[in-house]
Amino acid sequence: MITVCCYQSKIGRINISEDNEGICGVSTCTAKDCSHSSQSKLKDETFRQLAEYLQGKRKSFNVKLSLKGTEFQKSVWEQLLNIPYGETRSYGEIAALIGNAKASRAVGMACNRNPVMIIVPCHRIIGKKGCLTGYAPGIDLKEKLLDMEMELKSNR
Numbered sequence: 001m002i003t004v005c006c007y008q009s010k011i012g013r014i015n016i017s018e019d020n021e022g023i024c025g026v027s028t029c030t031a032k033d034c035s036h037s038s039q040s041k042l043k044d045e046t047f048r049q050l051a052e053y054l055q056g057k058r059k060s061f062n063v064k065l066s067l068k069g070t071e072f073q074k075s076v077w078e079q080l081l082n083i084p085y086g087e088t089r090s091y092g093e094i095a096a097l098i099g100n101a102k103a104s105r106a107v108g109m110a111c112n113r114n115p116v117m118i119i120v121p122c123h124r125i126i127g128k129k130g131c132l133t134g135y136a137p138g139i140d141l142k143e144k145l146l147d148m149e150m151e152l153k154s155n156r
Contacts, residue, residue, distance in 0.1 A: 007043075026119055053118065061119045079097050086153030
């Protein structure tokens with residue numbers, strides 16, 4: 001069973017979803033999409049860590065995830081989890097890391113299907129020539145997150 005709770009964050013409303021195995025979803029939402037199921041310790045902790053990240057106080061997350069997807073998607077998401085704070089990789093680089101250098105478009109689709117935004121940092125994936133491309137919650141948010149990470153990384 002999946003339960004969802006809506007939290008108000010620095011970037012707007014965020015739905016955090018949990019199943020019996022862990023956090024299975026983090027996404028932005030509108031007021032009408034905002035779910036108000038009961039809170040839980042895990043969802044509250046996830047939100048606390050997201051809030052710290054958005055305040056520039058956290059660079060990594062340590063909540064239990066329950067990622068559902070194809071084996072290919074899971075392999076992409078695993079690589080995304082290895083991208084250090086304040087760094088980026090291209091779709092092609094991720095494709096090469098999973099052993100299929102020609103799968104950059106498929107990597108892009110796996111990023112688009114990422115159920116746990118920010119924690120699984122698909123915002124750190126950029127186009128081959130360094131351009132910002134595709135981000136389900138919007139390119140503006142992607143740019144904001146990357147700018148924040150780059151600025152904080154260079155200040156420390």
